[in-house]
Amino acid sequence: MKSPVVKRSIVVDGHKTSVSLEEAFWTGLRGISSLRNMTVSELVSEIDHNRQQSNLSSAIRLFVLGYFKNLAAATQLEQKAPAPPSHPAMGREL
Incomplete structure (x- = not known):
């Protein structure tokens, strides 16, 4: 059975790394980055800078x-x- 987790290579702050996420999270990440007019790598770099985990x-x-x-x-x-x-006065004829 195929794993629902998809591993992809991504550049974060100029460094190549691999990230494992379910396809739904990759889709959400691409959608959010598109709405923000940025690349997925740029968004992941922002997440990386702000993460607590x-x-x-x-x-x-x-x-x-x-x-x-x-x-x-x-x-x-x-x-x-x-x-x-x-x-x-709205909705009344003058």
Whole structure:
């Protein structure tokens, strides 16, 4: 049976390293880097600089998870927010 973890080589701060992640995390990482107009290597370098964990793969997983959790929370807040009150004159013909 094929492992769901995919190992890829990536350049982090000018140094080649390999990172093992599930395909869903690679897909999320590519999507986030695209939205930020940066390469995956640039985003992983940023994650590497800011990580608290000793393992880069874990730091990447937590970053991707946090990104999508924040996105889901923001979407939920938007859906629950009441519509802004309309002006009394709006909707009436002049």
